Amino acid sequence: MIINKLSCCNEKSLIALTSGERLCKNHFIEYFENKVFKTIRQFELVEKEENLGIALSGGKDSLTVLHILNKLSRQNPKIKLNAIAIDEGIEGYRDKTLKTADEFCQKNQINLHIFSYKEEFGLTLDEMLKILDVKPCTICGIFRRYLLNKKSREMKLTKLATGHNLDDECQSILMNQLKNTIQASARLGPKVGLVHHERFVQRIKPLYLCTEKEVTTYAYVNGLLDDFNECPNAVHSFRAKVRDMMNEMEQKFPGTKYSIASSFLQILPLLKQQFRDGIIKICKQCQEPSANDICNACTYLERLKNKIIYQE
Secondary structure (H helix, E strand, O other): OOOOOOEOOOOOEEEEOOOOOEEEHHHHHHHHHHHHHHHHHHOOOOOOOEEEEEEOOOOHHHHHHHHHHHHHHHHOOOEEEEEEEEEOOOOOOHHHHHHHHHHHHHHOOOEEEEEEHHHHHOOOHHHHHHHOOOOHHHHHHHHHHHHHHHHHHHOOOOEEEOOOOHHHHHHHHHHHHHOOOHHHHOOOOOEOOOOOOOOOOEEEOOOOOOOHHHHHHHHHHOOOOOOOOOOOOHHHOHHHHHHHHHHHHHHHOOOHHHHHHHHHHHHHHHHHHHHOOOOOEEOOOOOOEEOOOOOHHHHHHHHHHHHHHHHO
């Protein structure tokens, strides 16, 4: 039997990597997990003792990062895990992913904490979008980040792991370049943020060097996801346009995404140094950290309140 020199063994190939190497199921799982654990060590994402939170949406990325960190927790019981899910109130979408998240956590005996826009802000995202003429991802992202940080701090979590992968990071880098918001890029990287602040919970990205294709493959072969669900609002976002453009570049020039991330990591220390002197304020209304006197979440809540009063 003649074996392709780019294949890992004589088992059936599951996936072709950017390098051209083809891996079977078992070798791919080994390759993927080793890459994630190496990322955790290289960027010092997880200490020997942590009260670690995982932002869990029920999608392929967050389920994958929770699955792998659960393995790490079993190896080291001093690493405690708590999953945090945000129910934005997107009809026909979030209820399905939250069910998947709940089933996974119950099966693996992981505490799942669910917080909703409706309970925290008085409105679901769907209701907000009927009141304000804004881009869904903009307002949703602001409230989602607000709740994740606030609840993580209240739960006394030491860090919050998210499912952001290589594709997500490359998209953010390019978006900031196209919009001339380079200061936002200074907050990117495997460890999110510029400076330590007592009211910010450190966010980390264990899947930082894993492509979306690799994450999707890992999720499916490990039975983490039966179906692919994408937020119905995503197609309207600027990120979706950048994603399609980047995927086209990757198809024509394999390795483009790795090159973008690698070159960015080289200049990231300089970016962080340049912008780290920015003053972190405390919102006068909610007491959460903010770049301005009033945070974006409170600003949007005020707009919603005024709009509702005007309509009445």
